[in-house]
Amino acid sequence: MLTFLASVGAAFFAFLAATGRLVRFALLGLGAGLRPPFYPRLILRQIVAIGYYSLPVVGLTAIFTGMVLALQSYTGFARFNAESAVATVVVLSVTRELGPVIAGLMVAGRVGAAMAAEIGTMRVTDQIDALTTLSTDPFRYLVLPRLLAGLVTLPLLVVVADVIGVFGGYVVGTMKLGFNAASYLTQTETYLERMDVISGLVKAGVFGFIVALMGCYHGYHSRGGAEGVGNATTHAVVSASILILLSNYLLTTAFFGGK
């Protein structure tokens, strides 16, 4: 029994220590932005890497998600004659939940992994130490641009994902399920509130920050050559995905309180 309690206690303290290290890393990364030099070109480069190059994967997942959502909600609502709610369900689901979550998970897989691999390779080949010896703060040069780019870019991607996802639902609704195009759009517009979109964009900002933070953190602390970089990449994607889903629940509770 004592051994069990000791194991639980050790695991709890290890969790607290890991959380502390992560928070410290994030604060060091953000704190690096308080003093010059600043690297606007690096931030722009990361915005392009995260945003522009993720557009195809986010767009594709958004359109299929919107299409499936329309089909599934129609099947369910038809059972109690509420088919007219399909457009509303699609737009609310996409803007509040699916747009940011799907985009966050896709970007975690595509960008978070790439960040961890790039920074991890720089770590194991001494390039991060080389930055320091060349009077360049790795947090300012590597971490901060990625954190800021993640924070700013994912909301922009989610705007695109929202539009494409709703369009996917519209295509299925009007072409397959027989909805009138004008009434589908009216339904979409009538029940969509500003807060639905804003909450989705705030979530996207948080998810973008999480993806960049996990990519940078695991890459920065990778050890032991190719295997270490591989592990860092896996940990970056897995931890970002879990944190996205966890923070999604917390943010939804904060915004809507379960209403």
Place this chain on the structure above:
Amino acid sequence: MSDGAIPKIAVRGLEKSFGPKRVLDGLDIECRHGESLVIIGGSGTGKSVLVKCILGLLHPEAGSIRIDGVETIGMPRGERTRLMHKFGMLFQGSALFDSLLVWENVAFGLIQGRGMERAKAREIALTKLAAVGLGAEVGELRPAELSGGMQKRVALARAIAAEPEIIFFDEPTTGLDPIMADVINDLIIKCVRELGATAVSITHDMVSARKIADRIAMLYRGKIIWQGPAGEVDSSGNPFVDQFVHGHAEGPIQMEVRAL
């Protein structure tokens, strides 16, 4: 400060452990201004750890590291950044930034570290590349397009680009053929002399050590067990040094080989 009385680098009682393994165990060493000190020792004896502690890349548990008489352990971040301007470093694996062109690698410390204008930094980078025997056309290549020897030369050009007061060389000839190793040794001697810099090299290549060192020190089990002029390394009278410089398997140094 170039006062001969104050060592350029003074390390006292340095201790550094990784978990239960004590790598540096109360290490003491000094390097005078303009001197070329080579630290020899087997793989895993802590040579790189010592250099990384001096550079501030690793934090020792105890001891003192003074540069020009100024204590650097616990130095505030801003002062540490300014101190870095005194240092140049050639890494074992070159550690070139593969996302940048060769000339951008050489000019990196000038542009990012010191805020120099790109055009001027490029000019200096090409001059430094020429100093290590590489043409301007190499400057437009990516590091991945270069051979190991050329990468070392670029790394050397990067290390001397900002004309540092102290240059560290981590295994500068490892992985190179004997001729290229000799070319690198000659370049190190030439660059260090032209800059009037203090050089600290770590290596287990005795040919390189004999050629570039004014003084050699041997690191074993976390301590400096012998040091003296480079010419005396073959007649040190120390059985550990004798075994190492002659590369004998038999002797007081026992390699830790785990049974299968």
